[in-house]
Amino acid sequence: MEQRMVLFKWMQRWGLNVYMYGPKDDLKHRLLWRETYSAEESVQLKALVLAAQECGVEFVYAISPGQDITFSSSCDLSLLKQKLRQVKGFGCMAFAILFDDIDHAMCPTDKETFSSFAHAQTSVANEIYQYLGEPPIFLFCPTEYCSSLCYPSLSKSYYLKVIGNELQPGIGIIWTGSTVISKEITPESVEEVQVVIKRRPLIWDNLHANDYAQRRVFLGPYKGRASSLVSKLHGMLLNPNCELEANYLPIHTLATWYRCGLRATQSDGGEKGSESCQYCPNEALNLALADWVKDVNRPLCPSRQLLKEAKEGQARSKPHDVVSQNGDVEPKTEKPSTSESDLLPQGSSAKELEMDKAKESLVEETHKAPKMDVGQPAVKSEKTSPFGPRDSLNDSTDKLRDLSTGTGDIDYQKSSDGPLPHAEVQGVTEQDRVEGKGPLSPQGRAPLLAGTLTLANLRLMVDLFYLPYEHGEETAGLLREFHWLKANSDFVSANAKMELKKGEEWRARAAAFQLACDRIDQLFRQFMSSSNRAIVYDLYPYLWDIRNTLVVAKAFVMWLDGRIERDTYSFNSWMNCFQCEWSFNNIIILVVVAEVWTQ
Template sequence: MQLILIVPFRMQMWNLNTYLYGPKDDLKHRLLWREVYSAEEEAQLKALVCEAVSRGLTFVYALSPGQDIVFSSSWDLTLLKRKLRQVSDLGCQAFALLFDDIDHSMCQSDTEAFSSFAHAQVTVANEIFHFLGEPPVFLFCPTEYCSSLCTPSVSKSPYLLTIGENLLPGISVIWTGNKVISRELSPESLAEVQSVLRRPPLIWDNLHANDYDSRRVFLGPFKGRPPGLRAHLRGLLLNPNCEFEANFIPLHTLGSWYKEGKEEGKGESRMEDRSTGALASDEIPADPVMNQDLKAGENQVSRSFSHEKTPRRGLCSGSVPLSEAQVRLLVGLYYLPHEHGPPAQNLLQDLTWLKANCHCVSVEEWRDRAGRFLAACDDVALLHSAVVNSINRALLYDLYPYIWDLRNTLLVAKAFICWLGERDTSSGAELHGVEAEPWVFKGGLSGEVQEVLLYFHEEQDYPDSLLYHFPSQLRLEALPELVDCSVSRSLLTALLMALKANSSQGVFCEVQPTDGLRIEFLTKLGFLEILRGEARPREGVVLGRLL
């Protein structure tokens, strides 16, 4: 009901014109795509369609049958038509067939019926397009939907070449850019795919999508899309955060980007009627407009979305708006997938520098930077309290897990820096780069802070041959009063399973030769002695286990 009541209204305010429906929590969108909607589901979907139409929005219904469809099966094709006809009867006039994130392999009957995987998809898409009366908006998401997924390249991909040659010209093709989550979109790369597809692509922009990491949310602006892009696009759809309230600034700046592009494009030929999404032809607006967008975001996240007046009942009832500085800090901590905002950058830089130079704790520069880092940690703790006490309860419910996680992580980091100030040691750490897809680096700012803390340990002198077969090291401690070992056994078993699930092939643990109880405990869990003290400077016994 939240979508029905709020999304169309908000999109109209933000100058956006298209909403694509394809939620992952609708099982009948992907997993159970063959099943029609019940009467109750029909009513809810129809209400959303009607609300969007009344607001002047194009409502696109997306279906993802690619996981298990048999392309050559007349029965599957009949079920697909039945499903889309049901939605069409609800007033929907725009559709999308999605074949993303599926295996390229075909069953035996499909192999006999079609010359290639692309040929099978195109055949079904073209038939459905005709069946629905060739609607003005019909989208097709290919399995190779970005440059990094194309084999061997965009221009030489047999799959994309088949799509471009055989897909009917009235069907738009979805594209995400160079990667699944593209930091930037260039006219050059889009011109290349346009040539292959024989039509301008429709961008499915994952810049603010956060469904791949439960510890990250992106509150930053829509950016990284340079001037001249509109000439190479049939449309643009922004895939937002899973949390509804987190999307105000992303969508507001997208709307500003679109509006600016339309104003600059006055007098030029208009895009085709089938174009969808928020189209634009210029980079993010200049600073004054950006400030206006951010100010609108501040006003939005600082107040309640309810129009009802409620009595003030103290902080616990949520009656204090966030300040401008707090909103800017919040956005800076949860900025974009490929870049942190200034507050997050400063936190990471200071923490990394303080750890790498902790042998100089008595130096004034170290003390000054430590003080600045500790103050920044305190600011995040205050931000946590402000969000908890904010008048905007909807924002609190959506963002609380993220700010709680970061607050607690920085409490550990703060204690760590205070501890460093009392000892003299050294260790270095480097943060990962950002050339890979963002989901490679889990946890966002909180994860990177934990990574810096995690790699602080004394250098260990273990042979390369040991680390090659047993890359994970375990340190096991138990309270002296522990009598029942079943709890420790269960925890260690869960840890070993987690290491295996994360591709570790072996784990080792060093214990003292005199610690008979611990050696016996590990031996019962499959650990074997692989290295003794006489083979290395240290005196411990190393036990290891392959996973």
């Protein structure tokens, strides 16, 4: 409920105007579609409808009766009308009837009444549409809702031809593209659909949906759809990730795509106007990231309510005069101290708090930064590695190109033992802190406030969890490098008779790969210390999974080089490569085991 309220505010802010309600966890949407909502359920659903309307968002109530409806049954039809009449009483004025993902077979009674499955569906949809007073928004999802499901093909589908001919002209038809999850949707493919269904389709886009892949989440930009599609469609619905916090960037970039399409339809057709209306996914992603980094570091509970610590800090903060470095007097606020119980999210238990503490213990050492008073100067190096200090064992370690370069490949070069580059003295600015460019500590890392996610952190997360058909550039480069190291491991084998340069190249690239893995591990630690528990609870399983995968990959590469200690107890040697999680008496204990390498 609270998350949908947040979603409506996002949509209002970004100029999106339609929300379709059809969650699988609402049994009365699909499995128990005949049953009306109870008094308690009615209150919640009515509040949701009103909240959407207050944000200028049209609330579309969707129902899926196709699994067991008898199309010729007057009883079933009456129950369907009763259900939608109840929802209309909540203030909802837009509806959708869905016949997706069901069997084409009809019961014997329906076969006697209707000549085809398509005729049965259009009969029910048309009657409901007229019963509701022909609402301005009434959507229909066919059983053949993409080209790959059409029999024998889109242009020859008897089912879709009947749907297009028999369905009332005011009813919109939902379409997902060439497949259920379409990599691209072109204007030509939309025009082909329009010819068959006799109207402009409404795209139900599953590009960012992850309900079919529980180990994947998609943070990448809206992509693969030209902005010129806007003028050719009845509408566009994005089926997002199951986790709300994962949808900030997809929905934000969808809004940018939509605005570009609107400008294209309203422009006079000049060359300059058409160029300014072109949608660029990378530019849209940059805009979304700039907004997200401002929102992502708010101290929130999993329900997206402010932590009590933050609320009380806002209510009780008192100004104090602080003298800055330039001598000006600036106001400063201090937050009052709170007890641990005040920091518990609503509905959370002491056990959950203890688990959070255990997880955050992973990052305690990483994020301890020297305290800096106002105006204290700091040393910032002009040329530093994004991975922090290098391992003393890796004298010839290499660096990974920064994400901002956009190369996506791992670059390597031998490090020098010369003096540190020229350093300059300067203070910390808010922009530097947000972008992760603050002054460097003696170890070569920019000290960050505990729990702060920087723009660089968010870019790396997007790169790791990009889109269904595409990895981010750096992640793709990391995969290529791993395959190269595995395929060319004979360069460093015990029986290798290759040139010395090839062995040095392999070890240099292996060191760069290990540094890249360390960078992602550092991202995980920074992420787990975030004060925004809403995003942590939503994205933690995915980041944990990929971080552990890379820990194994890093250990495997080191094993190829013979750098993992070989002894009788090989399990212990391998275990030392990983950071292990042990469970004891229902309390999670996170153990960081010291790494044992051979010299």
